[in-house]
Amino acid sequence: xxxxxxxxxxxxxxxxxxxxxxxxxxxxxxxxxxxxxxxxxxxxxxxxxxxxxxxxxxxxxxxxxxxxxxxxxxxxxxxxxxxxxxxxxxxxxxxxxxxxxxxxxxxxxxxxxxxxxxxxxxxxxxxxxxxxxxxxxxxxxxxxxxxxxxxxxxxxxxxxxxxxxxxxxxxxxxxxxxxxxxxxxxxxxxxxxxxxxxxxxxx
Numbered sequence: 001x002x003x004x005x006x007x008x009x010x011x012x013x014x015x016x017x018x019x020x021x022x023x024x025x026x027x028x029x030x031x032x033x034x035x036x037x038x039x040x041x042x043x044x045x046x047x048x049x050x051x052x053x054x055x056x057x058x059x060x061x062x063x064x065x066x067x068x069x070x071x072x073x074x075x076x077x078x079x080x081x082x083x084x085x086x087x088x089x090x091x092x093x094x095x096x097x098x099x100x101x102x103x104x105x106x107x108x109x110x111x112x113x114x115x116x117x118x119x120x121x122x123x124x125x126x127x128x129x130x131x132x133x134x135x136x137x138x139x140x141x142x143x144x145x146x147x148x149x150x151x152x153x154x155x156x157x158x159x160x161x162x163x164x165x166x167x168x169x170x171x172x173x174x175x176x177x178x179x180x181x182x183x184x185x186x187x188x189x190x191x192x193x194x195x196x197x198x199x200x201x202x203x
Contacts, residue, residue: 017141028121036117037110041086048077049086049103049111051161058100065184066159086110146175159183 030043041049048067051057057066064074078101081087086107089099103111126134149158149172159180162170172180179187 017144028118028125032117032121033114036114041084041110045077045081045086046111046114048081049107052087052101053103053108053111058102059098060101063101066161068159081107142171142175145171150176 025043033041033043033046048063051063051066055066057063060071060074060078063078064071067074069077078087078089082089085104087101088104089101091099145160149160152158158172160171170180170183172178173183
């Protein structure tokens with residue numbers, strides 16, 4: 001009976017977590033975005049603007065690694081925002097073949113408008129919860145997320161997109177002691193940036 005009761009509690013917790021995720025996605029972000037910017041931009045497009053603004057992801061390959069999509073899909077998503085003048089593409093500073101992405105003034109202003117509205121909404125939503133309660137809840141969610149990720153044979157191939165979820169630290173690296181796919185891309189880019197140029201020998 002005790003095991004049955006524990007399993008029931010686990011199912012209830014998972015159900016609550018899924019409902020919370022759905023509420024955050026649909027009400028806090030999707031509907032709020034429509035209130036602020038109407039149909040000008042989709043939530044997935046806004047998340048791409050957040051990715052460029054709040055993380056070190058600048059190249060197509062880094063964006064693809066962060067979003068767990070192919071380079072082709074990342075390039076297509078970026079192209080749509082470039083055409084709408086929300087992003088701009090330029091040659092890479094280290095390797096001219098590496099295209100780098102950055103926000104335009106319009107992209108930055110739309111992101112700022114949404115972020116300001118979301119901040120105010122969050123203040124109102126969590127007004128009755130003290131910092132200690134929020135910290136404890138966040139710690140539990142992090143531990144459970146890390147446990148779920150550890151079930152895969154290669155957690156380093158995943159990216160939980162911590163940087164666009166109000167997090168500065170990578171959860172995979174923090175709790176599982178390994179770099180996620182995006183952190184691996186970032187490390188490779190940093191190594192290329194400091195590597196001495198290759199000098200071709202004259203024949």
